[in-house]
Every structure is written in structure tokens, then in C-alpha cells.
Amino acid sequence: MSKMNTSSSELDLDRPNLEDYLPSGSIPEPHTQLKLCDLLDISPTLTEAAGAIIDDTFTRCFKSNPPEPWNFNIYLFPLWCMGVVVRYGFLFPLRVMVLAIGWIIFLSCYMPVHFLLKGHDKLRKKIERCLVELICCFFVASWTGVVKYHGPRPSIRPKQVFVANHTSMIDFIILEQMTAFAVIMQKHPGWVGLLQSTILESLGCIWFNRTEAKDREVVAKKLRDHVEGPDNNPLLIFPEGTCVNNHYTVMFKKGAFELGCTVCPVAVKYNKIFVDAFWNSRKQSFTTHLLQLMTSWAVVCDVWYLEPQKIKPGETPIEFAERVRDIISVRAGLKKVPWDGYLKYSRPSPKHRERKQQIFAEAMLRRLEDK
Structure with missing residues (x-):
């Protein structure tokens, strides 16, 4: 006891x-x-x-990880300084001149075609499509873009839509220089918004404002009307709805997957060896982002046009979206996370x-x- x-x-x-x-x-x-x-x-x-x-x-998913500094000793620091002089003193002015020449050529051809061929819509659209591809080529050249395209070039067919992961607005430019897509995109202010409402409008692009609830119904109707047109440009959608840092993929919106048409996945992967192509729109404007690219050594990128996919019997649009996201994530080496990208713009x-x-x-x- x-x-x-x-x-x-x-x-x-x-x-x-x-x-x-x-x-x-x-x-x-x-x-x-x-x-x-x-x-x-x-x-x-x-x-x-x-x-x-x-x-x-x-x-x-929305964090840019800067590269580790390599100019940490007395031997490498002079080389880094020489690189800064070359990038800012030689490459940047040269790239600005290339871009300016591109705009002069583009506008001198686009304006007459747009206003003088109003009665010949088919011919006008074809020429405008080629001119938009041309100016996108000048943009990629202004970054010394090294882009490798894998797979067959997209063709104009009815009842199909292209979907891709989204890292920056330059995704559209890189894809556009190969094929003149009609894109669905957030409406932007400033000079980007001016381009959207003038030049890109001729491609049949569709704009939306994520803060307007009524826009969803209008955009859904425009999407269905566009994919039904046999002569419309191929429709490109970034179903994540926001820019992700090219290490992850967030949830795909189901809008592109409930149109009843063929979905063509496109995987885009950037190499960060020279510059991080991720655009953090909450911290920098697109102009600042372009200046960052134009003062880097090069933008290195791979683009894969993957096998078209159709919804399977009994498969819901959400399951179809996840299956396509799996295909893109595996091909580009991206990690899937179960997040809605729109949470970036809202509180819990x-x-x-x-x-x-x-x-x-x-x-x-x-x-x-x-x-």
C-alpha cells in the first residue's frame, strides 16, 4: 500500500x-x-x-525566388560589372531599337489594311493575323528569346480550344508568334488595354473583368460562339486565371472544358538560367516586367503542343480539367496544388x-x- x-x-x-x-x-x-x-x-x-x-x-505559387548571387568574391565581381555594362549599355539600346523598328513596320502596314480592306473581311483577317505574328516575333527578339517548339503547329479548325499553363503575359506573345490565337484575357489598363481594344480585337480576342460577376455569362456565350465559327482564329485560354511562378499549376477553371469541343493542351516551361519570366502583377507593372526581360541576357523557353483530348463518357468538366492539368504538369515538370488561383485576389x-x-x-x- x-x-x-x-x-x-x-x-x-x-x-x-x-x-x-x-x-x-x-x-x-x-x-x-x-x-x-x-x-x-x-x-x-x-x-x-x-x-x-x-x-x-x-x-x-505566386512567389518569385531570386537566383543566388554569384558575384560574391573579388574574382567574379568584375565579370558581373562587365555583364551589367553589356546588358544595359549595349543590349538594351539595341533591343529598344529593334522593337521600335518592329512597331514602325507593323503600324505602317496594319493601319492601311485595317481601314482600307473593311469590305474584304476574309483577306483583312488573314493579313492582320500575319502582322500580329510579325510584331510578336519582334517582341521575342527584343528579349533575345530562345524558344523551342515541340509538336505539330496548331491549325485552324472549328470546335477546338487550346489551353496552357500561365506564367506571364509573354506566354501569349510566345505562342502568338507561331500561331495567331484569339485569347481570353483579363482587361488591363494603360497601353496594354489600348492594344487589347484595338489591335488584338481584330483577332477575335475576348476580354473579361474578374470583379464583374455578370461578365461570366457574357464571356461564356462569346466562347461558345467563337468555337463554332469555322473561320475564327484558334481560341487560347489560360484556365488557371492568373500567373503562377512556373513551378506549380493551380486549379483549372472548368469554362474551357464544358464547351463540348476538343481541348488541345499546351505546356510552357521557362528556364531560369538567365531571367525569371514570372510576372508578379501585384508587385510590378507589365512595363517594368518587359524592361526586366529586355535587360537580361535571354529568355529561354520550351513549348509543347500535346495530343488533343476529348471528354470521356461519364466524365464531368471538372474531372476533364484535372486530367488535362495532369498532362500539362507532367510534360512541363510542374507540381500540382489544389488551390484556386482567384484566392490571390480575395480574402478568406x-x-x-x-x-x-x-x-x-x-x-x-x-x-x-x-x-
């Missing part, structure tokens, strides 16, 4: 409580005494919060916060009932 009492007292001594940490005279009554083990009730919540901070895969749902609060409150009530 004494042995049992001894072991019980030893167990009591081993149990951490607040007596060891409170000053004398401030110890609560025995029936209200708190033990440190009671504080462990919130450990699941703390663990979840810490895990969210440590392994935040959502933030990683109040319902989600209330649900978390309710779970925590219920756990505390159960603990108090046990006490």
Missing part, C-alpha cells in the same frame, strides 16, 4: 502544473488549479497554424473562418464538460 502511495506521489511530481511557475501566495485553490497539460488542448490548432505558415503552398471566406472558430469552440466546451 505504501509502495502504491509512493508511486502515486512520484507520478504527481512528474506532472507539470502551475505551482512550479507561480509566485508564492498566488497559487489558486485546488478545485480551480490549472495544470500545464490543460494548455495542450489548443495544440491541434497551434499545430495547424504553424503548419500553414511553414508549408504555405499557396503563397509559393467568412464562412471558412467561422467554421474554424466553431470547431475550436466545440473542442473547448467538450474539455470544460469533462472537467
Whole structure:
């Protein structure tokens, strides 16, 4: 019996409580005494919060990781300085001149064609398509773009849509220099918006504003009308809905996959050896992004035109979208994450916060009932 009492007292001594940490005279009554083990009730919540901070895969999708500096010693620093002089003092002015020549050639041909051939729509569209491909070639040249295209060149056919992962607005330019796509894109302000409403409008591009709920119905109708037209330019959609940093793919929107047409996956992968092509639109304007590309050594990229896919019997549009995302992710070596890219532009749902609060409150009530 004494042995049992001894072991019980030893167990009591081993149990951490607040007596060891409170000053004398401030110890609560025995029936209200708190033990440190009671504080462990919130450990699941703390663990979840810490895990969210440590392994935040959502933030990683939209984070640009700068390359490690290599000019860290006296031998490499002079070479780095020479590179800066070459890039900013020689390559950048040369690239600006190339781009300016491209715009002069483009506008001098585009304006007459656009206004003088209004009665010959088929011929006008064909020439405008070639001119847009030309100016995109000048843009890629202004970055010293090294782009490798794999697979057959897209052809103009009805009832088909092309979908690609999205890293930057230059995705459109790189794909456009090969084939004049009609793209669905967020409406932008400034000079980019001017190009959208004038030159790109001639390609049959479709613009939307993600803050306008009514735009979804209008855009859905325009998409269906476009894919039905036999003479319309191939439709290009970036179903992620936002730029991702070319290491991950976020959830594909189902709009492109419920049109009842053939879906042609396109995988785009950038090599960060010279520059990170990811455009963080929340931190820099597209003009700044272009200047960053034009002052780099080169933009290196691979583009794969993959096998067309059709929805399988019994397959939902969401399952179809995930299957196509698998194909693109595997080909480009990207990691899939189960996030909606539009969360980048919005706060967490109040319902989600209330649900978390309710779970925590219920756990505390159960603990108090046990006490």
C-alpha cells in the first residue's frame, strides 16, 4: 500500500502544473488549479497554424525566388560589372531599337489594311493575323528569346480550344508568334488595354473583368460562339486565371472544358538560367516586367503542343480539367496544388473562418464538460 502511495506521489511530481511557475501566495485553490497539460488542448490548432505558415503552398505559387548571387568574391565581381555594362549599355539600346523598328513596320502596314480592306473581311483577317505574328516575333527578339517548339503547329479548325499553363503575359506573345490565337484575357489598363481594344480585337480576342460577376455569362456565350465559327482564329485560354511562378499549376477553371469541343493542351516551361519570366502583377507593372526581360541576357523557353483530348463518357468538366492539368504538369515538370488561383485576389471566406472558430469552440466546451 505504501509502495502504491509512493508511486502515486512520484507520478504527481512528474506532472507539470502551475505551482512550479507561480509566485508564492498566488497559487489558486485546488478545485480551480490549472495544470500545464490543460494548455495542450489548443495544440491541434497551434499545430495547424504553424503548419500553414511553414508549408504555405499557396503563397509559393505566386512567389518569385531570386537566383543566388554569384558575384560574391573579388574574382567574379568584375565579370558581373562587365555583364551589367553589356546588358544595359549595349543590349538594351539595341533591343529598344529593334522593337521600335518592329512597331514602325507593323503600324505602317496594319493601319492601311485595317481601314482600307473593311469590305474584304476574309483577306483583312488573314493579313492582320500575319502582322500580329510579325510584331510578336519582334517582341521575342527584343528579349533575345530562345524558344523551342515541340509538336505539330496548331491549325485552324472549328470546335477546338487550346489551353496552357500561365506564367506571364509573354506566354501569349510566345505562342502568338507561331500561331495567331484569339485569347481570353483579363482587361488591363494603360497601353496594354489600348492594344487589347484595338489591335488584338481584330483577332477575335475576348476580354473579361474578374470583379464583374455578370461578365461570366457574357464571356461564356462569346466562347461558345467563337468555337463554332469555322473561320475564327484558334481560341487560347489560360484556365488557371492568373500567373503562377512556373513551378506549380493551380486549379483549372472548368469554362474551357464544358464547351463540348476538343481541348488541345499546351505546356510552357521557362528556364531560369538567365531571367525569371514570372510576372508578379501585384508587385510590378507589365512595363517594368518587359524592361526586366529586355535587360537580361535571354529568355529561354520550351513549348509543347500535346495530343488533343476529348471528354470521356461519364466524365464531368471538372474531372476533364484535372486530367488535362495532369498532362500539362507532367510534360512541363510542374507540381500540382489544389488551390484556386482567384484566392490571390480575395480574402478568406467568412464562412471558412467561422467554421474554424466553431470547431475550436466545440473542442473547448467538450474539455470544460469533462472537467
